[in-house]
Amino acid sequence: MDGMSNRPWLRHYPAEVPPTYDYPDQNLAEFLVQTAEKYPNHTALEFMGARISYRTLLDSVYRFANAMLGLGLRKGDRVAVMLPNCPQAVISYYGTLLAGGVVVMTNPLYMPRELEHQMNDAGARFIVVLDLLVARVKQATVNNPLEQIIVTSIADYLPFPKNFLYPMKAKKDGTPLPKLDYSEARMMRFSELIREAQSDPCRMPVESHTDLALIQYTGGTTGFAKGVMLTHRNLVANTVQSQLWNYRNKGSKEKYLAALPFFHVFGMTVLLNQGIRLGATLYLMPRFEINSVLKAIHKHKPTVFPGAPTMYIAIINHPDVGKYDLSSIEVCFSGAAALPLEVQERFEKITGGKLIEGYGLTETSPIVHGNNIWELRKSGSVGIPLPDTEACIVHPDSGEEMPIGEIGEVVVRGPQVMAGYWKRPDETAQTMKNGWLYTGDLGRMDSDGFFYILDRRKDLIIAGGYNIYPREVEEVLFEHPDVEEAIVAGINDRYRGETVKAYIVLRSGAQEDPLALKQWCKERLAAYKVPKIFEYRDSLPKTLVGKVLRRKLLEEELEKEQTPAKPEEATKE
Template identity: 55%
Template sequence: MKMERRWLNSYPNEVSSHLEYGTKPLFAYLTEAAAEKPDKTALHFLGFEMTYKQLYDQSVKFANSLSSLGVAKGSRVAVMLPNCPQAVIAYYATLYLGGIVVQTNPLYTERELKHQLIDSGAETIICLDLLFGRVSAARKVSSIKNVIVTSVKDYLPFPKNVLYPFVQKRQNPTISVDITYGGGVHPFKQLVKKGNSTEPSVAIDIAEDLALLQYTGGTTGPAKGVMLTHRNLVVNAKQCGAWLYRTSDEKEVVLAALPFFHVYGMTVVMNFGIMTKAKLVILPRFEPEQVLKTIHKQKPTLFPGAPTMYIALLNHPDLKKYDLSSIQACISGSAPLPVEVQEKFQQVISGTLVEGYGLTEASPVTHANLIYGSQVKGSIGLPWPDTECAIFKSDSDELAEPGEIGEMAVRGPQVMKGYWNQPEETSAVLRDGWLLTGDMGYMDEKGYFFIVDRKKDLIIAGGFNIYPREVEEVLYEHPAVKEAVVIGVPDPYRGETVKAFLVLKEGAVCKEEELNAFCRERLAAFKAPRLYEFRDELPKTMVGKILRRVLIEEEKEKQEADVKQA
């Protein structure tokens, strides 16, 4: 198949189309950072700070304690923690043993947790004390032998560590954190303290040995474990560094508001940050006011995020009180970035906010707009170094012409090995090295790529194809709209019709008639929403990605209930 890599003509001179990735496993970059910059601050967590030497020492000690519990090369270790020093220590400790990290969302229900633990075959889990009840229930039906428990207060400075239990009790009065140790239940801090300080020696084949099982969102059934190797993760972090070519090793301060248990935060914040010996300013969860205060005080230079994060900050009533000018670059991922949001956020920082694109199966980043060059707004940008992208005509192996919409496929060294224990699912999306993304898009004449929507989110109304993103972009232009998402709902005449779910800005008033007129001025009549629903909030993931599928399910249930009543 002959392909024009026309995007390379749009590359700046500073970015090479091919990079050298070396042969070091992922954990070697922490060893290197500790040796070269032992006294540099690696982590800042709510006032607590840890140097690279301390992070390395604690990761190695914890690794050796895990080894004494039976963790070895190939063992799966579940890490069910919010952003905190323990999450970084547990992650790298597992890798030092040749183990496989199973990133586990702390918001998982008991059912979701059971599925992931059973599917992965994990025998060890590191969790927060608040999650112990859920983990204990899941332990009974899974292979878990060892539960390692930690608390947020374990790495808080005085007096926050003393006050934390009282604050926690006030916020969660019904949650008990009384834990009896023994019988396979261990305290995290004790394991770190008593571990041997000699780095484990494990042979790693970076191209073959897994570093991570990252479970997808499960939008088309039970979540699947994406197998990512050491090479996959090293490659993607180095590609990130090449794209951010004006950043300097050891000088950057990265705001870690994205959760590390999400592949995006894990790669572009944690792994990239440690690889470049940056200071990571860690927040356990995204709270707009806390983020603004943290930026004002800690002066981060890089702020990878998701669109809803930037939206929340822009709509905070005290935004103007805080200085965000330290921020030089933001890459937005996990969901489409509305142009309106991009333009407004760039007015409050000194750098650039660009849209990128990726998926769990690609470690995750494959594309981004130029951070230091001209941007093509509404585009996901150019493929990263060593990354190829193709647009295939619908249900065909034939390449689409520039400007022609088709399914997007990517190929590169960051693409997964496959799905854990699911060869049929793997063969369905990996074809001749190409990863079929399920996203519909097109490439323009200059090699910039545009996503029009998920293949499965396409709305077909009266025979016309409607891409939700196009409608959402228009809704975001309305001055009263804070958040918007569009879905297709059944319609007896058109087959499907467009429904918009909206959250208005605080104090804003807007009627359906006004929005309808606004949309019809900017969209063809068949694309304009026919139905509107105003809400106080929209369902989201921890990263802030709006869960369109939850709204689709809600609508489906309503329809079924209406049919029964009729």
């Protein structure tokens, strides 16, 4: 496997994309410093009507870095950032990096138990958090208090009069702002910290190959979240790799719709780091709310819109989508979950832009594969490996390389592959062998070097001895005109070991008809793959990035098994 001389994908590389590249050896945050020198007056961030130039952004980042050093931050110390997409998230992120700290991006939806695990595991000394979430942070850190809780409010960066009206609006929306006591020793205001700090350049030198920029926790879709150690080199390389792929980018003329959260590594690389390196303008959205997103595209004309499939599904199924002009969109990278072909085709028709699927993991910063944007692409495929990235399919048990077209485990290597799991050497050793990362995903490669991801090894359904890949069944369900969303899981079955169950969210106006849906599947799938049970739901449990939590559904099934049976609703065949 180490030879890997056969890289069939290289013949499908666009002429403009180099197969290998010399990545800058630098602190990840130098991208911002370089862009601010080049385009000081260009708008870096747009946030709810406020505009921040690159010069102003860098000034705030230097102030934050100097303030953190003043609070005693030493190189390698961990700073947690628990914010939605807002200017403070960008300032805290790059400021921590320039001060030599390690960022721990934290999901604002985390509950105290999840937060406690992450803070303790990472050994965070400081956290930057939204005022609305302070109570949760305090509850999570009762036993191990943080040294400083740096508190900010959405209103801090709103223009007048929105900043003035924000507390009233929050109250009206049912989320009144908490009354916080800043005389407490461990609490301080973000705005004061920035205002009182020096703006002298602060650029801590780092050893990019070994110094960590980030401890990024895996989604926890497979149990307790693990901290993935990503170096400056990992993230610099992946930012450049994904930018090389979008070779027709118009540099500082690009405008990114930043609805994908920065605290997810996909949003961090393809939106934040890539946008900042290009000198683009980032239009920040604190959360994905479909009506606001459609209005933002119509009004602000973004050109690049990375997202998750559920975001594109929400757009194409919106009843008033025809009333909005979405034609500014040129390129969309879809990640975090499988992109159904039906969704891709309808989205491209509506916008006139390109929507391509890529593939990656938190452990790979995250992108390793992408479909060509303007050259050959294949439906159902996650594309081909990015520059300097190698991938192959191996036997899940023996580790032998599999013949072309055969299913096995996807393994990858490249400059974007993590340094390992934080404080988990055993798990690192299981996942990384001879420089190769074993992804735990099942897939195959065709003769052109295009990869197809079937599912996580853990999600494989084995029914009556047959292997069933949920994605294959989900693709068929998505093609049905009544289905808006679908996910398939294997649930316990006395006879077959497991049986296939489909969870369905219908398009508005459609009626539940499990028999018709079953017939639809029977005409398109081998009998053993056809779902035996259909459950209709108003929504599916998701992460903030829009990845459906199959694990949550299976936990619900286990609970049902342990409670006395009720008469079945109309979900069985």
